[in-house]
Amino acid sequence: MAEVTLLGFWPSPFVYRVIWALKLKGVEYEYVEEDVVYNKSDRLLEYNPVHKKVPVLVHAGKPIAESAVILEYIEETWPHNPLLPKDPHQRALARFWTKFGEDKSIALCTFFITEGEEQVKATKEAQENLRILEEHGLGNKKFFGGDEIGMADFEFGWLNLWLPVMEQIAGVKVMEAESFPRLHAWIQRFKELPTIKQNLPDHSAMLTYFKDRRAFFLASAKS
Amino acid sequence: MGEEVKLFAVWGSPFSRRVEMALKLKGVEYEYIEVDLQNKSDLLLKYNPVHKKIPVLVHNGKPIAESVVILEYIDETWKGFPLLPKDPYQRAMARFWAKFIEEKCMPALFKCAGTEDREKAVEEACELLKLLENELEDKKFFGGENIGFVDIVADFIGGYWLRDIQEIVGVKILTRENLPKLCEWSDEFVNHVVIKENLPPRDKLIAYFRTRFGPKP
Numbered sequence: 001m002a003e004v005t006l007l008g009f010w011p012s013p014f015v016y017r018v019i020w021a022l023k024l025k026g027v028e029y030e031y032v033e034e035d036v037v038y039n040k041s042d043r044l045l046e047y048n049p050v051h052k053k054v055p056v057l058v059h060a061g062k063p064i065a066e067s068a069v070i071l072e073y074i075e076e077t078w079p080h081n082p083l084l085p086k087d088p089h090q091r092a093l094a095r096f097w098t099k100f101g102e103d104k105s106i107a108l109c110t111f112f113i114t115e116g117e118e119q120v121k122a123t124k125e126a127q128e129n130l131r132i133l134e135e136h137g138l139g140n141k142k143f144f145g146g147d148e149i150g151m152a153d154f155e156f157g158w159l160n161l162w163l164p165v166m167e168q169i170a171g172v173k174v175m176e177a178e179s180f181p182r183l184h185a186w187i188q189r190f191k192e193l194p195t196i197k198q199n200l201p202d203h204s205a206m207l208t209y210f211k212d213r214r215a216f217f218l219a220s221a222k223s
Numbered sequence: 224m225g226e227e228v229k230l231f232a233v234w235g236s237p238f239s240r241r242v243e244m245a246l247k248l249k250g251v252e253y254e255y256i257e258v259d260l261q262n263k264s265d266l267l268l269k270y271n272p273v274h275k276k277i278p279v280l281v282h283n284g285k286p287i288a289e290s291v292v293i294l295e296y297i298d299e300t301w302k303g304f305p306l307l308p309k310d311p312y313q314r315a316m317a318r319f320w321a322k323f324i325e326e327k328c329m330p331a332l333f334k335c336a337g338t339e340d341r342e343k344a345v346e347e348a349c350e351l352l353k354l355l356e357n358e359l360e361d362k363k364f365f366g367g368e369n370i371g372f373v374d375i376v377a378d379f380i381g382g383y384w385l386r387d388i389q390e391i392v393g394v395k396i397l398t399r400e401n402l403p404k405l406c407e408w409s410d411e412f413v414n415h416v417v418i419k420e421n422l423p424p425r426d427k428l429i430a431y432f433r434t435r436f437g438p439k440p
Binding site for chain 1 (some may be wrong): 272273282285287288289291292293295296299300311312314315316318319322323326354
């Protein structure tokens with residue numbers, strides 16, 4: 001068995017955070033695709049019995065679940081090309097914004113699984129949170145991490161591809177460039193980074209997958 | 224070293240008590256500032272514009288919000304009485320369980336105090352606490368021989384908050400029949416030399432819960 005294994009699911013932004021971290025630090029790993037929607041493997045259920053989700057990082061046989069926890073572990077185990085700054089207050093800010101991303105992930109994505117009035121309301125809520133993120137989180141920095149990318153940039157990395165795919169499928173524009181100029185500028189910088197550019201899921205496969213998902217969620221909501 | 228540590232808190236909040244426990248365990252002097260949540264000061268809004276909540280720790284003028292983020296900061300800044308273990312894998316486990324308590328247990332427990340579908344809420348909360356209890360195994364504390372990160376994050380469960388709310392609301396969640404090991408742990412928690420001096424006054428807490436969750440006249 002490889003020293004480092006990542007159990008993942010190809011359209012998951014949570015999994016991609018871990019991929020980006022491992023790639024940034026040049027850590028060799030074996031990737032194992034899990035069918036989390038229809039057929040979770042025994043291995044996944046053994047490695048993440050509490051949540052039964054991906055990503056799970058397995059290092060020297062020991063499993064770790066929850067992407068934010070995995071990123072902290074990766075940072076401590078392979079400290080070069082750091083994801084967190086040295087200064088304790090800056091580290092706290094990076095963790096604060098990472099937590100903001102985790103806590104607001106549902107609020108930011110509800111527009112995708114709703115329609116009509118509900119979707120209008122969900123879109124407004126997503127925009128309020130993006131406004132806070134842009135104003136207080138990113139500000140005038142080049143990246144969330146400052147001059148270099150860090151943990152918080154990976155937390156919001158989904159905004160660069162997953163969000164436009166979701167907007168296209170759901171038929172709403174949540175993050176207009178004119179309304180969120182700094183976030184848009186950050187996205188342009190983020191997606192040009194080799195680590196990111198070379199590690200993104202296939203765009204058309206994403207469109208197909210998310211189209212299916214939206215149909216599924218809307219149908220479930222009606223039943 | 225000219226340290227200035229201020230904590231914006233609320234006497235009954237398990238979230239701000241987490242921070243106080245950490246500071247006290249490490250012997251860090253701080254200025255306590257009680258916040259009136261019905262009338263938030265400009266200073267609080269300046270220090271936590273994103274969430275406008277407590278706790279906020281201000282160290283040498285720099286604010287940090289979110290109790291679990293503050294705990295990590297405290298552990299990195301004051302090295303005495305480490306809250307997280309040294310080993311990276313053990314640290315990951317501690318962070319995992321802290322997240323589990325924060326994101327799964329706490330919302331589930333608050334739902335039990337609500338009036339919607341209480342039976343289902345209690346069942347769910349018990350299942351989650353059972354998972355937490357399994358993690359404890361035969362350890363005295365989640366941190367091992369002494370209190371650690373997870374114990375502090377679990378203060379709502381280990382301290383008097385849960386037991387008093389469940390009695391007032393009339394539900395059975397943390398009981399010796401359901402969760403014997405977790406009950407034993409909570410006894411150790413409230414009797415810990417530092418923790419017992421840093422729990423909110425119990426009668427004041429009970430009176431507050433009666434007002435908030437008790438049967439309406």
